[in-house]
Amino acid sequence: MxxxxxxxxxxxxxxxxxxxxxxxxxxxxxxxxxxxxxxxxxxxxxxxxxxxxxxxxxxxxxxxxxxxxxxxxxxxxxxxxxxxxxxxxxxxxxxxxxxxxxxxxxxxxxxxxxxFKPRIQYQVGAQIRWVDVDEVIVAKAEDKLTQIYFQGGEATIDLSLKKVAQPLP
Missing domain, CATH: 3.40.50.2300 (Response regulator)
Structure with missing residues (x-):
């Protein structure tokens, strides 16, 4: 920002x-x-x-x-x-x-x-979505991917957990 x-x-x-x-x-x-x-x-x-x-x-x-x-x-x-x-x-x-x-x-x-609520971007098919960080229950590193579980769903992000967390407070 x-x-x-x-x-x-x-x-x-x-x-x-x-x-x-x-x-x-x-x-x-x-x-x-x-x-x-x-x-x-x-x-x-x-x-x-x-x-x-x-x-x-x-x-x-x-x-x-x-x-x-x-x-x-x-x-x-x-x-x-x-x-x-x-x-x-x-x-x-x-x-x-x-x-x-x-x-x-x-x-x-x-x-x-x-x-400016901190959010994490993820993709489902061709659609980009966002989840507020305070809705994330668990974020788990899987090789060079990150699996996040949040209220109402889950997503796999094509970034390491370190890179996902880096811009967050």
Missing amino acids: KYIIADDEPLARARIMRLLKAWPHYECVAEVSSGDDVESAIIENPVQLLFLDINMPGLDGIKTAEMLNQKYRDLKIIFITAHSEFALEAFNVFAAGFLVKPVSQSDLFSLLERL
Whole structure:
């Protein structure tokens, strides 16, 4: 999952990236320090997720989110701020989440798991299907294949168990 961080504090940006290193399938594709630079970063690097500070020089986070919501309907915006009093205003511009600085790893992971449930892809004939990780009862390695048993069925995946589990938290 590709994401952008918009925060005028370099240490705050570095903290988010450091916390997300525990989830290797998250990749920071751009960092910006002003709301004025967010849209050009999104155009250059289409993403599903934006971490957005509220109080920044130039265009603030709330105005940036209002503008982005008009153009990028699938973009999930998570506000990161030291000012918890902005929470209501953030949700009024359809924020997917709100984290107070300093962001804790547990709060960040809980929010991301809620927004982007980890899933495993498998194939039945020519049809691709997905199962939520929390529905998996057992995953068993069989040579270079993985057999998963989940609520409502089972599937064989043409990957090793190590490769299936690698991108999961």
